[in-house]
Amino acid sequence: MNISDNKVLVANRGEIAIRIVQACRKLGLDFACVHTAEDAHSGHVRLARELGGQGSLYRISSYHDANELMVVADESGATAIHPGYGFFAEDYRFARRVMQRNRGLIFIGPSWRVIRELGDKINTKRLARSLGVPTVPGSDRPIYDEMEAEALAASLFDFQERQGIKKPLVLIKASAGGGGMGIEEVQDIDLFRSVYRRVRNYAARQFKDEGVLIEQRIRDFNHLEVQILADRNAKNIVHFGTRNCSIQSTGLQKRVEIAPGFDPGTITYKFDAQKVLDDITTHSLALARKVKYDSVGTWEWIVTRDGHPYLMEVNTRIQVENGVSAAIARVKGQSGIDLIAEQIRTGLGDPLGYAQDDISFEGMGIEYRIIAEDPDNGFTPWVGRIEEFAWPGTDKEPWLSLHTHVPTDQPYDIPTEFDPNLALGIIWGQDIKQARERGLEFLNNLKLDGQTSSGQRMKTNVEFLKGKTPAILQF
Amino acid sequence: MLDISALLEEVKASPYVESSVKTPHSGVVSFNDDLKPGAALFGPQGLYKEKPGTLLANLERERVSKSINALEKGELVAVNTELAGRFVQAGTEIMRVRHFLSRKEVLDIILKEALHLFRAPEKAKYYFVPAVDLKVKNTGPKSVSVHDGMDLFIISRMKRETPLRYSGPDGVIYAVYFSVHQNLDAGEPLIGICPPSQVNQIEEVAMRVQTEWPDE
The missing domain is CATH 2.40.50.100 (RNA polymerase II/Efflux pump adaptor protein, barrel-sandwich hybrid domain)
Incomplete structure (x- = not known):
C-alpha cells in the first residue's frame, strides 16, 4: 500500500490538529477531523471544512472517548490515527488497541511497547540508570503511602544538607501527570504532609491515580530537550538538535523555546556548554536505540548551573515546540523541514531517507507561546472573547511562521475546557542577535485584544514574552 | 415574603416539560420499534431506582452498545426514524419527549x-x-x-x-x-x-x- 492511499483521523484539536491537517495535505493524504460542541468555531474545524469539506468533520462528545474515535475512524474510512499531543498521544493501551482491533489502524506515534516502556517516568528512570545516563535523585516508583513518602522526603532533605545546599527543596509530582501538572515543591519537612495531601488529592481528581514521585528539587537549572526522530523499523534513529525551554510560568509551563539549547559561540557559560549539548544528545540517542524507538520523541533534561545534566523524562509524542527545531534544521542542505509530516510519513511506513550526517543546523529559532493569561497574577488563565488578533508588519516575513486555531476575521470565545493557548510564533534568525530583534519586532506588532462578558480587558502574556527575550539562553 | 401559593399556581398552569433526547456520543443508532409517538414512558423505578426507564434507543460504537432510556415518566412526542441504523454524531436529536413535572x-x-x-x-x-x-x-x-x-x-x-x-x-x-x-x-x-x-x-x-x- 502506497502511503498516499492512507486516510488519517486527526484525534486532537486546535493548533496541533491544524498542523496535522496541513502535513497531510503536504503529503497528499486524505484526512478526517473531530471536534466537540465547544470547539465548533475552532480554527481546526474551519480548516478541515475548507480543505476537506463538511464530510471530513465529525462532532464527538469528548476527545477522551476512545470508542467514539474508533467508530468515527470506521465511519470516515480512516486507515491511521494521529493523536497529536495530550489526550491519547502517550496512552499505550490506546495505541495497542488501535493496532489490534479487528479493523486495525496505524497509530502515528511510537509502537505501544515503546510508549509503555518510556511513557512511565519511573521505568524511564530505571532504564536510564541501567545505561549510566544521569537522572534526578529520588524515587524510582510511584508512592502511595504517606509515611513512606515522608521518610523519602526526609532522606532527600538530609542528602541535600550533606551536599552543602543551603535551601534544600523536595519536589512532589503526580506520577501519572505530565506537562508540568500536579507538581509542587516543599521547603520544610514539617510542611510535607499538607503539600503531599494536596498533590495526592489533585492527582486523584485529575488523573485517577494517587501515586506520587518524590524527587530532589534542583533549583537554578536550565530545561533542555533533545528532539529524536526514527523510522518504523527503528534502525535509523536521528536527532534534530536541542532546545532550551527554561522560560516557564510559575506553574512550570513552558512559554518560550529556543533552538539550539545553548549558544556557546556568543554567550559565555561557566561550563563547557557544547560538551553538555553533545552529552545529552549522545545519552538520548543511546536510550532511543536501547528501546528501539520508532517515531518522534523528546528527551527532557535539566542542566544545573555547574553544567551537570540529568534526564527528567521522555515524551513519546510530537511536542508543541517541534517547529522551533525544524526552523533551524536542514536536511541535505534544504530548509523547510516539517517534523509532523516526517512523523506521519515514517509512521505510515516510509523509510526516513536520510541519516544523521545529512542533518545540519543553521541559525537560531525562538518559539513564543501566545497565551491568554495574567502573568502578574500567577499566570491565571483568562477566559473571554477575543475581538482582535493580527500581526501586521510581520505577517509576510519569511522568518516568521505563526500557528493558531484562533480565527483572525471574527471574534472567538475561548473554551474553558482546555488551556488558553492561542498561537505559536516561530522566529528564525541568522544568529541570537537577529533572532532576538525579530522576536521583539513580531511581539511589538502583535495585535491581540478582547474582553470578558463583564467588559474586563483581555489579559495576555505578550509583555512577559517581550521582557524575557533580551536574556534568552543566558544562564 | 415568598408567596408559595402563587408559585404553585404558576407551576400548575404549565405542568409539562418538553425536551429533546440527544445522542450522548457518536455511534450507530437503532430505535425501540415498540415505541410510537404518544407512547407512555417510564423513568427509572425501584427502591434504589435500579430499574432503568423505558428503552428509547441503542447507540453502538466499537461493538459496545449503550442504551438510551427515558429519565422521566412521560410521553413520546416524536422520533427521527430516518436516522435508524445510521451513524449519528454526538449531540444529534433523535427524539422529543414530554413529561409531567414530579413533586x-x-x-x-x-x-x-x-x-x-x-x-x-x-x-x-x-x-x-x-x-x-x-x-x-x-x-x-x-x-x-x-x-x-x-x-x-x-x-x-x-x-x-x-x-x-x-x-x-x-x-x-x-x-x-x-x-x-x-x-x-x-x-x-x-x-x-x-x-x-x-x-x-x-x-x-x-x-x-x-x-x-x-x-x-
Whole structure:
C-alpha cells in the first residue's frame, strides 16, 4: 500500500490538529477531523471544512472517548490515527488497541511497547540508570503511602544538607501527570504532609491515580530537550538538535523555546556548554536505540548551573515546540523541514531517507507561546472573547511562521475546557542577535485584544514574552 | 415574603416539560420499534431506582452498545426514524419527549425562589473542598453548615485549581445543583442555602408540594 492511499483521523484539536491537517495535505493524504460542541468555531474545524469539506468533520462528545474515535475512524474510512499531543498521544493501551482491533489502524506515534516502556517516568528512570545516563535523585516508583513518602522526603532533605545546599527543596509530582501538572515543591519537612495531601488529592481528581514521585528539587537549572526522530523499523534513529525551554510560568509551563539549547559561540557559560549539548544528545540517542524507538520523541533534561545534566523524562509524542527545531534544521542542505509530516510519513511506513550526517543546523529559532493569561497574577488563565488578533508588519516575513486555531476575521470565545493557548510564533534568525530583534519586532506588532462578558480587558502574556527575550539562553 | 401559593399556581398552569433526547456520543443508532409517538414512558423505578426507564434507543460504537432510556415518566412526542441504523454524531436529536413535572421538580423550582443561591462566579468545574465533600457524601448536604468567608469549593478550570470562599448568609446547604466533573456557566447556582430564619418557611413549601401536587 502506497502511503498516499492512507486516510488519517486527526484525534486532537486546535493548533496541533491544524498542523496535522496541513502535513497531510503536504503529503497528499486524505484526512478526517473531530471536534466537540465547544470547539465548533475552532480554527481546526474551519480548516478541515475548507480543505476537506463538511464530510471530513465529525462532532464527538469528548476527545477522551476512545470508542467514539474508533467508530468515527470506521465511519470516515480512516486507515491511521494521529493523536497529536495530550489526550491519547502517550496512552499505550490506546495505541495497542488501535493496532489490534479487528479493523486495525496505524497509530502515528511510537509502537505501544515503546510508549509503555518510556511513557512511565519511573521505568524511564530505571532504564536510564541501567545505561549510566544521569537522572534526578529520588524515587524510582510511584508512592502511595504517606509515611513512606515522608521518610523519602526526609532522606532527600538530609542528602541535600550533606551536599552543602543551603535551601534544600523536595519536589512532589503526580506520577501519572505530565506537562508540568500536579507538581509542587516543599521547603520544610514539617510542611510535607499538607503539600503531599494536596498533590495526592489533585492527582486523584485529575488523573485517577494517587501515586506520587518524590524527587530532589534542583533549583537554578536550565530545561533542555533533545528532539529524536526514527523510522518504523527503528534502525535509523536521528536527532534534530536541542532546545532550551527554561522560560516557564510559575506553574512550570513552558512559554518560550529556543533552538539550539545553548549558544556557546556568543554567550559565555561557566561550563563547557557544547560538551553538555553533545552529552545529552549522545545519552538520548543511546536510550532511543536501547528501546528501539520508532517515531518522534523528546528527551527532557535539566542542566544545573555547574553544567551537570540529568534526564527528567521522555515524551513519546510530537511536542508543541517541534517547529522551533525544524526552523533551524536542514536536511541535505534544504530548509523547510516539517517534523509532523516526517512523523506521519515514517509512521505510515516510509523509510526516513536520510541519516544523521545529512542533518545540519543553521541559525537560531525562538518559539513564543501566545497565551491568554495574567502573568502578574500567577499566570491565571483568562477566559473571554477575543475581538482582535493580527500581526501586521510581520505577517509576510519569511522568518516568521505563526500557528493558531484562533480565527483572525471574527471574534472567538475561548473554551474553558482546555488551556488558553492561542498561537505559536516561530522566529528564525541568522544568529541570537537577529533572532532576538525579530522576536521583539513580531511581539511589538502583535495585535491581540478582547474582553470578558463583564467588559474586563483581555489579559495576555505578550509583555512577559517581550521582557524575557533580551536574556534568552543566558544562564 | 415568598408567596408559595402563587408559585404553585404558576407551576400548575404549565405542568409539562418538553425536551429533546440527544445522542450522548457518536455511534450507530437503532430505535425501540415498540415505541410510537404518544407512547407512555417510564423513568427509572425501584427502591434504589435500579430499574432503568423505558428503552428509547441503542447507540453502538466499537461493538459496545449503550442504551438510551427515558429519565422521566412521560410521553413520546416524536422520533427521527430516518436516522435508524445510521451513524449519528454526538449531540444529534433523535427524539422529543414530554413529561409531567414530579413533586421533586416542583419542589426544586420553588426552592430556587426560596433559598439563598450561591452561584458560580465563572465558567468552570466545581468541587466541594475534601472535608465538606466527605460530609456531603456520608451524611447529606443538610449536615453542612456554612458561614460567610468559609472555604467551600475548589474551582477547576483549564487544569488549574483555585479555592472559592462562600459568601452569603449563614445556614445549612439545602440543595446542591452541580455534580462532579460538570461544567457550569457563570451565574448557574451551585448550592441553595437555608438560613435558620427560613427553616419554617422551607418546611412549609415541602409540605404544600407534598399535599397539593399529584403523585407521579
